[in-house]
Amino acid sequence: MRWRYLLPIAVLAGLTVLFAFGLQQDPRLVPSPLIGKPMPAFDQARLGAEGRATQADLVGRPLLVNFWASWCAGCQVEHPFLMQLASQGVEIVGIDYKDTDEAGLAWLGRHGNPFRSLVADREGVAGLDWGVYGVPETFVIDARGVIVYKHVGPLDERVWREQIRPRLQEQS
Amino acid sequence: MLRILLLCGLWLAAQPALSAEAATAHDERYQYLVNELRCLVCQNQSIAESNAPLAQDLRAQVRRQLDEGRSDAEIRDYLTARYGDFVLYRPPFKAATWLLWLGPFALLAVALAVALRLLRSRPKAAPPAMPDPEQLRRILDKDT
Amino acid sequence: MIPELGHFALLAALAVALAQVLLPAWGVWKRQPQFMAAAGAAAQTQFALVLLSYACLTWAFIDRDWSVAYVVANAHSELPLPYRISAVWGAHEGSMLLWVLMLSGWTFAVSLFNRRLPADLSATVLAVLGALSVGFLWFMLGTSNPFDREVPVPADGRDLNPLLQDPGLVIHPPMLYMGYVGFSVAFAFAIAALISGRMDTAWARWTRPWTTTAWAFLTLGITLGSWWAYHELGWGGWWFWDPVENASFMPWLVGTALIHSLAVTEKRGLLSAWTVLLAILAFALSLLGTFLVRSGVLVSVHAFATDPARGVFILAFLCVVLGIAFTLYAWRAPRFAGQGELALFSREGLLLLNNVFLVVAAAGVLLGTLYPLLIDALKLGKVSVGPPYFNAIFIPLTAPLAVLVGLGAAANWKRATLAEVWRRVRWAALAAAVLGLALPVLLHERYLLAAAAGSVLALWVLATALQEPWRRIRSRRRFVEGLGQVPRGVWGMSLAHLGLGFWVLGVSFVSLYSVERDVRLSPGQSAELHGYEFRFLGIENYAGPNYDADRGRVTISRDGQLLAEVLPEKRLYRAQQSVMTEAVVDHTPLRDLYVALGEPLDPEKNGQGDWALRLYVKPMMRLVWWGGFVMVVGGLLAATDRRYRLARAAEARSPAATSEAMA
Numbered sequence: 001m002r003w004r005y006l007l008p009i010a011v012l013a014g015l016t017v018l019f020a021f022g023l024q025q026d027p028r029l030v031p032s033p034l035i036g037k038p039m040p041a042f043d044q045a046r047l048g049a050e051g052r053a054t055q056a057d058l059v060g061r062p063l064l065v066n067f068w069a070s071w072c073a074g075c076q077v078e079h080p081f082l083m084q085l086a087s088q089g090v091e092i093v094g095i096d097y098k099d100t101d102e103a104g105l106a107w108l109g110r111h112g113n114p115f116r117s118l119v120a121d122r123e124g125v126a127g128l129d130w131g132v133y134g135v136p137e138t139f140v141i142d143a144r145g146v147i148v149y150k151h152v153g154p155l156d157e158r159v160w161r162e163q164i165r166p167r168l169q170e171q172s
Numbered sequence: 173m174l175r176i177l178l179l180c181g182l183w184l185a186a187q188p189a190l191s192a193e194a195a196t197a198h199d200e201r202y203q204y205l206v207n208e209l210r211c212l213v214c215q216n217q218s219i220a221e222s223n224a225p226l227a228q229d230l231r232a233q234v235r236r237q238l239d240e241g242r243s244d245a246e247i248r249d250y251l252t253a254r255y256g257d258f259v260l261y262r263p264p265f266k267a268a269t270w271l272l273w274l275g276p277f278a279l280l281a282v283a284l285a286v287a288l289r290l291l292r293s294r295p296k297a298a299p300p301a302m303p304d305p306e307q308l309r310r311i312l313d314k315d316t
Numbered sequence: 317m318i319p320e321l322g323h324f325a326l327l328a329a330l331a332v333a334l335a336q337v338l339l340p341a342w343g344v345w346k347r348q349p350q351f352m353a354a355a356g357a358a359a360q361t362q363f364a365l366v367l368l369s370y371a372c373l374t375w376a377f378i379d380r381d382w383s384v385a386y387v388v389a390n391a392h393s394e395l396p397l398p399y400r401i402s403a404v405w406g407a408h409e410g411s412m413l414l415w416v417l418m419l420s421g422w423t424f425a426v427s428l429f430n431r432r433l434p435a436d437l438s439a440t441v442l443a444v445l446g447a448l449s450v451g452f453l454w455f456m457l458g459t460s461n462p463f464d465r466e467v468p469v470p471a472d473g474r475d476l477n478p479l480l481q482d483p484g485l486v487i488h489p490p491m492l493y494m495g496y497v498g499f500s501v502a503f504a505f506a507i508a509a510l511i512s513g514r515m516d517t518a519w520a521r522w523t524r525p526w527t528t529t530a531w532a533f534l535t536l537g538i539t540l541g542s543w544w545a546y547h548e549l550g551w552g553g554w555w556f557w558d559p560v561e562n563a564s565f566m567p568w569l570v571g572t573a574l575i576h577s578l579a580v581t582e583k584r585g586l587l588s589a590w591t592v593l594l595a596i597l598a599f600a601l602s603l604l605g606t607f608l609v610r611s612g613v614l615v616s617v618h619a620f621a622t623d624p625a626r627g628v629f630i631l632a633f634l635c636v637v638l639g640i641a642f643t644l645y646a647w648r649a650p651r652f653a654g655q656g657e658l659a660l661f662s663r664e665g666l667l668l669l670n671n672v673f674l675v676v677a678a679a680g681v682l683l684g685t686l687y688p689l690l691i692d693a694l695k696l697g698k699v700s701v702g703p704p705y706f707n708a709i710f711i712p713l714t715a716p717l718a719v720l721v722g723l724g725a726a727a728n729w730k731r732a733t734l735a736e737v738w739r740r741v742r743w744a745a746l747a748a749a750v751l752g753l754a755l756p757v758l759l760h761e762r763y764l765l766a767a768a769a770g771s772v773l774a775l776w777v778l779a780t781a782l783q784e785p786w787r788r789i790r791s792r793r794r795f796v797e798g799l800g801q802v803p804r805g806v807w808g809m810s811l812a813h814l815g816l817g818f819w820v821l822g823v824s825f826v827s828l829y830s831v832e833r834d835v836r837l838s839p840g841q842s843a844e845l846h847g848y849e850f851r852f853l854g855i856e857n858y859a860g861p862n863y864d865a866d867r868g869r870v871t872i873s874r875d876g877q878l879l880a881e882v883l884p885e886k887r888l889y890r891a892q893q894s895v896m897t898e899a900v901v902d903h904t905p906l907r908d909l910y911v912a913l914g915e916p917l918d919p920e921k922n923g924q925g926d927w928a929l930r931l932y933v934k935p936m937m938r939l940v941w942w943g944g945f946v947m948v949v950g951g952l953l954a955a956t957d958r959r960y961r962l963a964r965a966a967e968a969r970s971p972a973a974t975s976e977a978m979a
Contacts, residue, residue, distance in 0.1 A: 008642040021693045022613035023627045033256040131254035133212035210700045261702025268696040276680030276709045283672045291660040
């Protein structure tokens with residue numbers, strides 16, 4: 001019968017392990033259910049160019065899809081790093097999320113353009129289908145057009161080195 | 173506890189999500205749905221409560237799909253396909269959540285069983301260490 | 317200079333708190349009365365030092381001392397004086413200081429009132445409280461010193477979070493902390509019982525008033541918090557099942573269970589080990605709440621700015637304190653195993669069932685609150701657990717309590733008979749059934765079975781709450797004589813249960829019959845909701861002390877008769893550039909009419925065009941707060957019952973006199 005009296009300690013031990021784990025996590029990060037699935041279909045105007053862009057244009061080689069906007073502070077933070085990646089030959093497709101074309105192009109004019117191609121998502125329709133909840137968000141797409149990884153928040157050297165580059169290398 | 177809203181966008185989010193959308197036939201279902209869907213960028217608010225841009229978009233999306241005649245389940249599926257179960261304030265019943273849904277009731281059953289056994293099979297043998305206060309009270313209150 | 321004095325006082329308080337642990341511990345160990353007696357003096361000195369420190373921080377706010385980082389972060393030169401004083405607990409560091417002040421204040425009170433307790437028990441209780449003080453002072457000085465200087469000194473502060481600039485928020489946190497921290501006294505008594513092996517009806521009687529007082533403050537704190545959220549957040553909600561709200565609600569549920577099990581332990585000498593466990597758990601959940609709010613492991617609307625170092629410290633502290641407490645429990649509690657008969661159909665049997673439901677409800681809330689973390693830890697994805705879940709489990713787990721409360725009050729201790737209980741409650745049951753089923757018809761056009769069930773339960777609770785005082789009054793020949801014979805403890809219980817009844821009634825109606833509407837109105841236009849006509853007359857601007865406001869003017873009428881004119885506001889706080897909604901409510905006991913001002917919809921017209929407004933009609937909203945306040949009054953009445961004061965005197969003379977004093 002005495003085991004009953006040990007129950008509180010057991011519960012405390014369990015909770016401690018749980019909290020010790022919790023302290024190392026960011027509870028605000030929401031994993032995407034799209035990982036491992038083909039990227040969602042879209043059909044949007046190009047930004048600063050004629051014609052339409054669709055998901056078919058992005059299939060065939062590994063690349064990054066970056067959702068950004070001229071009004072987004074985090075995008076300015078990651079921008080120099082995107083420029084650096086672009087100069088190393090990484091293909092990045094930029095989707096300008098809930099923005100006007102003029103503001104987006106002007107912003108790129110000021111800060112430089114790291115994007116191989118540009119898509120305008122004026123109403124955030126593509127963003128909704130991709131499950132975007134806070135720009136900047138970066139998706140890693142493999143050669144088959146499948147989403148293999150998603151990063152929320154400004155991209156940096158560490159995320160690139162530890163998460164993204166290995167996944168891109170796996171593909172090529 | 174002190175209630176402090178943090179992080180960007182929350183000042184806005186603290187405001188009531190007011191929108192003068194025209195009332196439609198689906199008002200009741202709309203209210204029900206938006207109150208059970210979580211705004212992903214906010215700290216812990218439904219999309220009905222938040223005025224964050226994403227919550228506005230999601231509300232508009234719910235409204236549109238209702239107008240298109242979609243069922244509640246279809247709308248929920250649409251959102252979970254994009255944002256995962258995280259978007260649902262009412263967690264779906266499945267392998268990962270059966271403990272959540274059944275746990276409290278299982279615990280109640282166990283606790284009731286323990287309590288009832290305690291109540292039924294109480295040993296009467298040991299005499300109380302203290303004089304029984306209830307008896308004393310009765311004696312003292314005899315005049316009542 | 318003043319901030320340094322405050323900082324120094326905290327350091328000195330830490331040293332004194334250490335003495336408050338070590339001296340009496342040595343005294344109890346070696347049976348040295350003079351060492352035991354040192355605990356009281358140390359407790360009083362510690363309180364004086366923490367009070368001095370608190371006064372220093374308050375002075376820094378009053379004086380607008382921008383050299384103190386915490387003042388800079390939470391005040392502004394234009395912030396009105398009352399809010400500068402309440403800004404002391406506006407963020408993490410200062411609220412921790414308030415917490416420590418409350419803890420040393422409770423300890424101080426214990427040192428005053430415990431003079432008549434057995435010396436070793438009193439010394440142990442004060443040493444345990446001292447150990448808690450050591451932990452929290454160390455935490456503050458190590459990770460969250462409110463007296464840190466800001467270099468260079470800025471010209472002005474960044475202002476207090478505008479959400480906190482509200483009268484509700486001035487009193488809500490101190491009351492809540494009084495409750496949270498107050499459970500530390502019950503905790504210390506529990507530890508003392510485990511150490512000394514003394515666990516009897518006398519122990520329960522010493523612990524009861526402290527616990528009931530802490531419970532009353534916690535009830536008040538939660539009620540005020542709910543009332544504040546309703547007014548200040550602007551979307552008409554009053555309870556969100558947010559992790560931080562749950563963090564205050566779980567100790568309340570367990571504390572409520574504790575109050576009831578203490579009654580059994582005091583009257584019958586039963587359930588001792590269980591009562592001790594509840595006393596530990598109530599405080600454990602208070603500590604857990606502190607951890608959840610300040611560590612950032614869960615996403616909450618109300619979280620403090622979080623810092624992993626703080627989380628690690630609190631978690632470590634929580635583990636040490638509860639680890640020791642539960643180990644002591646596992647070692648010593650088996651010897652308290654009960655003696656005497658415990659019949660199902662008796663007051664103590666029904667109180668045991670009450671405990672089962674309350675504790676399981678608390679466990680359910682805990683499970684729901686931590687489940688997202690658990691799922692994440694097991695790599696099963698991320699889920700949200702929100703109000704739909706909590707309502708779904710909480711209502712079935714607690715509805716039986718409403719039935720039990722009426723039976724429990726009508727049942728005798730030891731052994732009750734069904735016939736006798738039925739004779740006592742039959743009129744209450746009949747009235748509750750008839751009136752309760754009719755109430756939704758009388759008040760609303762739409763009949764909802766859930767509302768009928770809620771009102772039957774509520775009326776049952778209300779009608780039976782008066783049972784015991786009524787029986788005691790009738791037992792005397794003259795009414796007035798009988799009235800004087802009812803002890804405060806009984807009035808307290810009766811009032812607290814009345815409060816519960818009001819609360820159930822309010823919750824049932826407001827959650828089932830509330831209606832809301834978002835409207836777009838231009839000046840002069842009106843909108844109809846549930847038979848009320850809301851006419852928007854227009855907007856005027858005015859400048860508050862530290863904000864600029866748009867103030868709307870709305871008249872509410874029904875059947876052409878003017879009921880009220882209300883002035884909802886939208887405020888832009890200048891320093892933080894943040895917008896706040898000041899919703900307004902016109903209320904009667906039967907309904908709240910709630911108006912919140914949204915955004916201007918014609919920005920080019922500079923506020924003179926259309927506006928968005930949100931309107932609510934919420935039936936019986938007031939009863940939810942009233943219920944809370946009535947419970948508080950009941951708790952305070954019960955805590956000041958004459959027998960506790962007599963008991964202390966009697967106990968000092970001889971332990972045998974105990975039972976006499978109870979009568």
